[in-house]
Amino acid sequence: MTQREIFFVANEVNELGGVGRWQHQMARLLSERGHRVRIIGISPPEVPMDLGAHPPYETLTLYDRRPPGRRKPRLGLGRFDPAVRRQEASRRAVAERLSRAFRAARPGAVIIVTQVWAMEWVALADTAGHLVIGMSHESFGATRHSSRFARVRRYYQDVDRLLVLTQEDADRWAVEGLTHVSFLPNPLPLTPDAPSPRTEKAVASIGRLDHAKGVDLLLDTWAEAAPRQPGWLLRIYGTGEHEAALRRQCTDLGLDDSVEWAGRTDDVVGALRRSSVFVQSSRGEGFPLVLLEAMACGVPCVAFDCSPGVREIVRNGEDGLLARHGNVSELADHLGRLMADENLRDTMGERARQNVRRFAPEVITRRWEELFAFLER
Template sequence: MTSRDIFFVSNSVDELGGVTSWSHQMARLFTEHGHRVHVVGITEPDVPQDLGGDLPYPTTTLYDAKPQKLRPVNGVRGRLDPVAAWHRRARAAGMRDQAAKLSAMFRAARPGAVVIVTQVWAMEWVVLADTAGASVIGMSHESYEYTRRTSRYPRVLRYYPEADRMLVLTREDADLWIRHGLDNTGWMPNPLPFMPGEPSPRTEKTVASMGRLTDQKGIDMLLDAWAETAPRHPGWTLRIYGAGEDEEALRRQCTDLGLDGSVAWMGRTNDVPGALRRSSLFVQSSRGEGFPLALMEAMATAVPCVAFDCAPGVRDIIRDGEDGLLAPPGNTSELARRLGQLMADQPLRDRMGEAARVNVQRYVPAEIVRRWEELFAFLER
């Protein structure tokens, strides 16, 4: 195996969210395999996450202060506005200055270096940098359909065709991007974040949800589903782990639905395995996903999952009817029915939980690292 210089370039080094968790998991794995890793963020995050102690690789944040956001340009008057034009020039000059820092890092790398751009926004700086002699991999950590509904879609079409490889999380999503003109697209699943020695006994009447309290995660829909399920299954509690900008509105919704007695707001947790071991079911109600780490973590802890079938990555991870249950996206009544099915049937929970713990091991880190090594070697040819 060739030892390489590998750069991860993200929006932020320590932004709260799954991409950051994935980046640092892969950075550790590559470091353990003898590579020289550097994690780079464009700017400081609004909400940081605790990365836990000293990291075995360096990190760099390019901007000392956040780059100024540009207002949308509307019509001829907007294009001719001298103040707006000055802001555009100043921001472009600032981007070139920060890209020069990236160029210096990349030029100092050994032959065969790899630049892994984990998020679309970060790619706007990488395309300005000198990447000669390095392989550039541009990643998307969400499904094609979810990206299609966001401002990231035109930026992917603009910035990713020149990358040596665009990498998404499932074969199904790769096929969709290829169909829409990005024939440099491949796919790579996320690795299993952990494999706890002690699985959940699935004896507590507890359903867990984990994720940021934002619109994407669909906690509002989960509360609607729980309002149907909870009265039929007295004694069960929904524990919601996470924080975010929608928390206040979600708590009001919970109260309005009369759910305060059966919903516990747990905040962020630094003990994900412990929280999952105290759960008998896991639920994910997202409007959009990529290849959700939370599902993999729950399954590794032998907790069966119920989720909206909102992305190819979700149905790749959960084998519906074997190790978990899927509901049509956004259908809260069906999500409630599937939750109730498992809440009412202990033998079914146990059977699916044990199957989940076995099946999810197809994503063990050693297998995913092997696939990355094959990709690096292929791109170097």
């Protein structure tokens, strides 16, 4: 195995969230394989994640605070606008710090740009002699309807490889002309020693309390499902800007007796082992780690089929149940089916625990190393 120098260049070194968790897991896995790994963030995080006392990799943040977005030139001045020229000069000065780090690395280093905003600085840096892999951690559909679509097409068109999370998304990017695209799923974040006993009448939801995670849709779902299965509890883990509005919705729906607001948890395994079913009601996802975690704990999942990543993880009817995107009644029916049938919960939970091993860390890490070797040819 060739030992390499690997740079992760991200929006932030330690932003709390799915991309941040993935980034640090992969940095640790590759470090354990003997690679020298560094994580470089463009700006400090709004909500930091604890990296532990001695992470096995180096970190660097380029700005003291988040830099402003690119200025548009004033009418008639174009690229000669002094304010635009000053901003570009500042960006190039910061990009030079990246260049110095890349130049100090041995030839053949790998630069993995985990988010397209960070690629704006990598594009200004000297990457000569190194592989550059650009990544998108969201579905093609989510990117297509955002400003990131144009930036992916612009900044990733000349990288050595564009990497997404599923074959379906890779195919859609190829149709857009980015034919240097491949896919690699996220690795399993945890491997608990024992599964959930699935004896507690509890359904778990874990995620931010914001629009994207669709907890408002989950409450509507629970209003249909809970009366059919008395005695069950919906335990909602997470915090966020919509919490007050969601609590009011819960009260208005008459659900206060069957919903528990559990707040943020650092013990995901413990939360899942106290549950018999996991539910995800997101409006959009990339490759959700929490579904992998629930399945690793032997907890069958019910979710909206909102992205290729969700249906890549959950095999509908085999190890979990998927409802059509946004169809609250169908999600409620699936929940009710699992809540009512202990044998079905156990069967799907055990299948989930076995099936999710295809995303085992050692499997995904080996695929990364195979990609490095392929691109080096």
